[in-house]
Amino acid sequence: MDKKDLKDEKLLYNVRETAAVLGVNVHLVYELINRKLLPALRLGSLKVRKSTLIDFVERYEGMDLSDLDNIKELQQNMN
Template sequence: MNREDKMLYTVKEASATLGVSIHLVYDLINKGLLPALKLGSLKIRKETLDEFTKKYEGMDLSDLDHIKELNIA
């Protein structure tokens, strides 16, 4: 089964899909920015990842306590 067919991603799979570290995915979950569910281990729905990237497109998430618009100079 390839990633496009999956309904739920592990934190590791979500991090690979987003191209970020596992630690950042846990931080996003702990801050309430990326909803997850615990089904054995933490899982993130494919739709949730899609919604997350749409919601935060054009934003700078370098500091999760101070999310701001991306400013490319």
């Protein structure tokens, strides 16, 4: 990957961008980071790597995260 490709490829997302990518509010992103469910780094402000977002979605696919104290498998509606 040359420098131009690296510059065009966004590697880090701030909390607001992370929330937009995940389709949730920023408060949930902060909660996920605080609970260490979504790894982040501080580079001026909190940032999440693009690859971390992909890993997060893959790790929790099929899970119900509406209660972070009780993460469980998503109940499939058979209707």
